[in-house]
Amino acid sequence: MDIIWNALFFQRLLCLAIAYENIALNKQAWERYPWKNEMLDWGAQRAVDGRKSNLAASGGECTISDNGKSIAEWRVDLGNILNINRIFIQHRTDNFPWGAKNKHAPRFLGFSVIVSNTTKKNDGVLCFKDRNFTLETIPNPINITCPNFARYVIFYNNRTNRPFPAGYSDYAYNELCEVEVFGCSKFGHYGENCSIPWYENCQPCLCDIESGPRLRNVEEYDGQQSNKSQKANLTWNKIPNTHLIRLGDPDGLSSVFYSFAPLFATLFVISIVFNIIFTIRECRNKVRFKDQKKSKAKNQQRMTADTDIHENIYENTEYQELTEVKTTENYIYDKIR
Known part of the structure; x- marks a missing residue:
């Protein structure tokens, strides 16, 4: 408006x-x-x-x-x-x-x-x-x-x-x-x-x-x-x-142009204003998209790190020892019972 x-x-x-x-x-x-x-x-x-x-x-x-x-x-x-x-x-x-x-x-x-x-x-x-x-x-x-x-x-x-x-x-x-x-x-x-x-x-x-x-x-x-x-x-x-x-x-064409000169000027100004608004919005959207992309990349890195830890559980010797101890105790308990 x-x-x-x-x-x-x-x-x-x-x-x-x-x-x-x-x-x-x-x-x-x-x-x-x-x-x-x-x-x-x-x-x-x-x-x-x-x-x-x-x-x-x-x-x-x-x-x-x-x-x-x-x-x-x-x-x-x-x-x-x-x-x-x-x-x-x-x-x-x-x-x-x-x-x-x-x-x-x-x-x-x-x-x-x-x-x-x-x-x-x-x-x-x-x-x-x-x-x-x-x-x-x-x-x-x-x-x-x-x-x-x-x-x-x-x-x-x-x-x-x-x-x-x-x-x-x-x-x-x-x-x-x-x-x-x-x-x-x-x-x-x-x-x-x-x-x-x-x-x-x-x-x-x-x-x-x-x-x-x-x-x-x-x-x-x-x-x-x-x-x-x-x-x-x-x-x-x-x-x-x-x-x-x-x-x-040509004079007739110029007459038409001068008759509509104020209208053309108004439309020209409106188009410039709309182009400026659209350009500003596009720049803001690009900046927002980059920020979202960076944030998403960081989240993916964190998830990847957690996944690597859990996937390497069975390669971890300390965790395997704990598993064996737990299994042995359960076996002894079952045998006594």
């Missing part, structure tokens, strides 16, 4: 070692209404600098947009159309406990996350739109699963349609202390280690980052309706499995 747990632990470490990377780190960022005082250095780039230990405005690690705006929009350019798995957002807290009493929670409510191949959010795919969170329930930080191909990740919020839901702030803000986009930096690959290649029949926006093909309908942005032709262009179709792994192709 311990062997199995050790193998599973080893597999877990292997999976952690090949996790997705932050493909937004230090990439070019932009926002619609930056803070006017540039000396405070609250620009869009702060949200992708890799720092999120100080969540206050004075910490110099957060992006803060200008006051009094009805729209807040921020985006990061990944530099290429890459395969995205999930998006992490850390909102400003001013280092106070997060919750309904934190004055920045109302500014976070109602936000959206979009991924797009252009700088326009309406050209993209809606990953998340907050319609249900309250001051008591909105999480911070938050992880958003969004397996898509895209070049731009866009954070959007607005305060344009009054009346606002309960708890919402009067104006929209970018208060992003960190935005991390996890995915594959190598274009045309998928899987947790981003090492499984796609093939020519699997074009961008047709393959999933984890398993390759999938069928997914695009969720409309902010409740707006689009025409049927736009939906048709954005609908992702499933590709036959024969297009994914071709066993006659």
Whole structure:
């Protein structure tokens, strides 16, 4: 049982070692209404600098947009159309406990996350739109699963349609202390280690980052309706499995290998552990067998020595004399009687 747990632990470490990377780190960022005082250095780039230990405005690690705006929009350019798995957002807290009493929670409510191949959010795919969170329930930080191909990740919020839901702030803000986009930096690959290649029949926006093909309908942005032709262009179709792994192709074989790499590693470790255990047991059995053999040999020597003494009784003259005396006495006694 311990062997199995050790193998599973080893597999877990292997999976952690090949996790997705932050493909937004230090990439070019932009926002619609930056803070006017540039000396405070609250620009869009702060949200992708890799720092999120100080969540206050004075910490110099957060992006803060200008006051009094009805729209807040921020985006990061990944530099290429890459395969995205999930998006992490850390909102400003001013280092106070997060919750309904934190004055920045109302500014976070109602936000959206979009991924797009252009700088326009309406050209993209809606990953998340907050319609249900309250001051008591909105999480911070938050992880958003969004397996898509895209070049731009866009954070959007607005305060344009009054009346606002309960708890919402009067104006929209970018208060992003960190935005991390996890995915594959190598274009045309998928899987947790981003090492499984796609093939020519699997074009961008047709393959999933984890398993390759999938069928997914695009969720409309902010409740707006689009025409049927736009939906048709954005609908992702499933590709036959024969297009994914071709066993006659070396790349196909390597894809199979990488898919089962964690399983192979686990089995390899288990086999090594079992071999070590069996080797130790065999060595102990050999030592025990030798000890038993030595002990048996000693016992046989003792028995042989005793047997030799008894077998040589009749060759012993002293014993013969005693026998004769005994026989004579018995004869005399019988004669007298």
